[in-house]
Amino acid sequence: MKKIYIYGAVLMCCCTTGGFAMASGADNGPAEITLQTTVDAQKTPRPAFFPHQTHQKLGCEKCHHGKGADGKKSAYVKGQKIEKCETCHNDKTGMPEKLANLKRVSHILCMECHLENDKELIKCGTCHTKK
Ligand code: HEC
Ligand code: HEC
């Protein structure tokens, strides 16, 4: 699967919506996601736009992981069950405070990589679009 994604966004769109995803039985999730917390009450809701499909060429393991029996992070395994970030990252699961809500884990994950790639990508409006 991975090699296929290297050929770029246009080809990738055809592949994931077409034959490959189905043929492998993989669940790649939605093409676009609006991330918004549903667990923690917020004073200021700030929905964030996330083009999931165009990010998938970076590798699922860059963002997805699990939780081991020891309570620590477990590395992504191909085909594993993928749960919403908030299933684990909320304030009732004993997470360290800086990882205990969607905003904090998102800002860590999304911003680190964006900063490495292009400073323009860390501007608020990249993800918090007006619409
Ligand atoms: C790379 C994408 C990205 C960028 C850039 C980004 N954010 Fe976010 N932000 C998110 C995501 C994802 C969430 C989680 C959605 C939620 O909490 O409802 C979030 C949540 C938030 C929240 C949630 C409300 C809260 O208080 O918990 C606030 C406020 C926020 N961002 C402010 C900012 C500001 C200010 C900037 C610019 C300095 C910024 N964000 C830049 C992705 C981004
Ligand atoms: C750049 C980060 C990133 C990459 C790379 C990525 N994903 Fe995701 N994925 C996310 C985020 C963020 C969500 C939304 C999680 C949420 O709603 O809490 C998500 C959601 C999903 C969901 C839906 C989960 C649910 O229950 O709503 C599936 C399935 C999924 N991804 C599969 C994949 C697969 C398979 C790959 C690799 C081909 C992949 N993702 C690559 C960040 C990523």
Ligand code: HEC
């Ligand atoms: C099945 C539970 C689970 C899910 C689902 C989950 N995480 Fe985590 N995550 C963990 C655990 C456990 C840790 C390690 C916590 C610690 O260090 O104490 C962690 C750590 C992190 C960290 C800290 C840096 C690092 O790499 O250790 C970030 C950022 C993060 N997760 C982001 C996310 C995002 C974004 C999502 C959704 C795409 C997500 N997580 C989904 C369990 C989960």
Ligand code: HEC
């Ligand atoms: C592992 C690296 C990586 C992670 C993690 C990552 N991104 Fe990105 N993102 C990129 C790169 C590289 C680009 C610019 C190239 C592109 O558009 O594919 C980008 C572009 C974007 C854009 C602009 C797309 C456009 O059409 O202009 C948005 C919005 C975005 N990312 C949201 C997010 C959000 C929200 C998260 C966290 C849930 C996230 N990204 C996590 C690498 C990453």
